[in-house]
Amino acid sequence: MEDRSTHCTFDSNLLNKSKQKLFALRLEHRPHRDMRASTHIALVARAFGMDGIFFSGVPDTRLCERINNVTKNFGGDFLIETGCDWKKVIKSWLRQDGEVIHLTMYGLPLPEVIDKIRNSSKDKLVVVGGPKVPPEVYSFATHNVSITNQPHSEIAALAVFLDHYYEGREFYFEFKNAKIRIIPSKNGKRITV
Ligand SMILES: C[S@@+](CC[C@H](N)C(=O)[O-])C[C@H]1O[C@@H](n2cnc3c(N)ncnc32)[C@H](O)[C@@H]1O
Secondary structure (H helix, E strand, O other): OOOOOOOOOOOOOHHHOOOOOEEEEEEEHEEEHHHHHHHHHHHHHHHOOOOOEEEEEEEOOHHHHHHHHHHHHHOOOOOOEEEEEEEHEEEEEOOOOOEEEEEEEEEHHHHHHHHHHHOOOOEEEEEEEEOOOOHHHHHHHHHEEEEOOOOOOOHHHHHHHHHHOOOOOOHHHHOOOOOEEEEEOOOOOOOOO
């Protein structure tokens, strides 16, 4: 049987669980060209409190292993799946009454829509693009949201979105079953293992 954490088995029952879900979808991952950016997107998603991330594009076992190793050491539950069909993931999400938030420099400014997004109790799928975003993504999205109307980066866009969404609470999130914990310190590095 295939390891669930390495290829896309997008499970629409994810949305039936009681807690509100927050997932990311990164479009069209290319293992060689995008390894660094994709790793950073997944690390931001995990560190800022998302439940998991889906990547469309080419399946990538190494990317999953890297992120799963971080989760093993630093704790929490975080799902990563690659090789997903982006349209299936988005349509399935919407069918199950989840919302799709597409981050794009063409969207409405984040400060104008963040309260409405935060106050909705629906599960959320936050979509960030790669080199090209299919035009349908704009029409499938419940919200097209801009983090300024200047072009920059999917990593920065996701981080700023999540910081506004959680209003800074991500600084205090606890990650259960962590093997390594950082003790904030003024000088040097303090960790507990
Ligand atoms: C390198 S950009 C590619 C932009 C691409 N030309 C497009 O069609 O949107 C990759 C991704 O970064 C994110 N991004 C870049 N600038 C953004 C901004 N100002 N606001 C929100 N998201 C942004 C978007 O998710 C975008 O798809």
